[in-house]
Amino acid sequence: MTLPPAAPGIPVLGNALRMMGDVQQFFVDTYREMGPVYRVKALNQAFVIMAGERANRFLLERGDEVFSSEESFGGLNREFGMRVHVLRGRPHRHLRKVLATGLSRDLLAARWDEVVAETTRTFDSWAQRRELPVVDGFQRLAAAQLSVALTGASSAARFETLRWAFELVLDVTIAGKWPPLVLQRPAYKRARAEILAFARDALAERAAHPTGCTPDLLDRALAAVDENGDPYPLDVRAGMALQGYFAGINTLAYLYSFMLHALLANPGVRQRVTAEAGSEPLTFDRLRHMPALHGLVLETLRVYPPAPGSARTVTRAFDFEGFRVEEGRRVLVATSVPHQLPEHFPDPARFDIDRDFAAARKASVYAPFSVGSHTCLGAGMTEVLAVATMALLVQRLTVTAARPGRPLRVTATPGPNPGKRFRVRAEGRPLSTPSRHSR
C-alpha cells in the first residue's frame, strides 16, 4: 500500500500561503484535484488531509481507535488545563457531560435578559462609530455574551489578554506558525498567569458567594468530580471556567462576521430576516420561530465554516481510499469539504437559506461542528446566540459596507475569517418598542 500523493506546492513554504488564506477553499480545490486523501506541507509542518463524505464517516466511526488529539490540543491542556480536547474514552465522555451542563441552552435562557442587554449595548455603541472593524467588534461582543451567559460576570478588562494568549497557543500548537519556544517569552508568561488568576479568582469568588440561581459554568466547575468520583485538580476547574472563551470567542465572532457579510451581499436575505426580526422584543421563546434567521445561521456555517477541519495524530496505521496512513502522521480531516459538493448540496455556490439541513446533518456531510467524539459542545448555544445576535443587529442598526464592492478576502488567523479589512458603517434605527426581552 502506498503513501497518499503530495499536493503540489512551492519550495520551503509548501502549501502554506494557500492554507493561511481561504483554507476551506484550498481543501475543496485540492479535494477536486487530488481526491480524498493527500499530503500537504506548510512551513515546517506536514499533514495528511482526508476529505469528503467517507473521511467524515471515518472520523465518526474510527476516530477514537486510530487518532489522538494530544499533539494538536495538548498545548491547551498544559497551558490552561483544557483537558476535554485531549482525553479519550470514559474520562472524556464523563468530562463532556460535566461541561455540557455548563454550556447549555437552558443556562442561556436563564441569563437571557443580561445577554440581550449586553448585545444591544454593544450595537448602540457601534452606531456612534464612523467605521467598525467587524471581526474585532464581534470578538468583543462574543466574549461579553459568553461571560455573561456562562459566569454572570464581565471579562471585558481581560479581553485583549485572552484573545492574544489563546491565539498564540493555537498558532504554536495547531498551525505551527511559531516554535514552542515562543511560549517561554515573558510577555506570554505574564498573560498566562493573568488568565489563570482570573479563572481561579472567579471560582473562589463564586465559592464564597454562591448565586443560588440556575447553576452556571462556574458552579459546574466547582462541583465537578471525575469519572471515579474524585475532585478534579484546580487547574482543570480553571480550564473549565475558561473553556467558553477559548472555544467560543473566535469561532462565534467569525460566524457573526460571515453572517453580516452574507446579509450585505444578499439583499433578498437581508429583507427577509429584517422582516422576521420585526421590532418586537426578542424573547427567548421567539427564537424558535425564526426560520429565515435560523436558515441564515446554518447556510453561513455551510459556506463559511469557521472551523473547517479536525486536527489529529495517527496512533495506529490505517488504510484509507487505497492509501496507507502511517502511525505518527499528523492528519487533518477537512470535515466541511462535503459542504461544497453538489451531490450533497445542489448548486453549492448559491447562498440559499431555505436548504433542508436535516438529512445532511444525519449523514455527517453537514459538519460545521465536526463529527465524532470531540464534536462541538457549544453547537446548541452557538445556534441560539447567532440567531439572536443577527435579529438584534437588524432591529437596531442599518449597516453598510465601508468599501462597497470590495470582495471578501478570507484569511486564517487562526481560523478562516473575513480579516481586518472587513469594515462597516452602522446607523441606529429608531425603535418603537420597550426593551423588555424576558421569556
Ligand code: HEM
Ligand atoms: C461558530 C461557532 C463554533 C464552531 C464552528 C465550533 C466548532 C468546533 C469544532 C469543529 C470542534 C471540534 C474540534 C475537534 O474536532 O478537535 C469544537 C469543539 C469544541 N467546542 Fe466548539 N465551535 C463553536 C462554538 C463553540 C462555543 C460557543 C463553545 C462554548 C461555549 C464551544 C465549545 C467547544 C468545546 C468545549 C469543544 C471540545 C469538545 C471535545 O473535545 O470533546 N464551541 N468546536
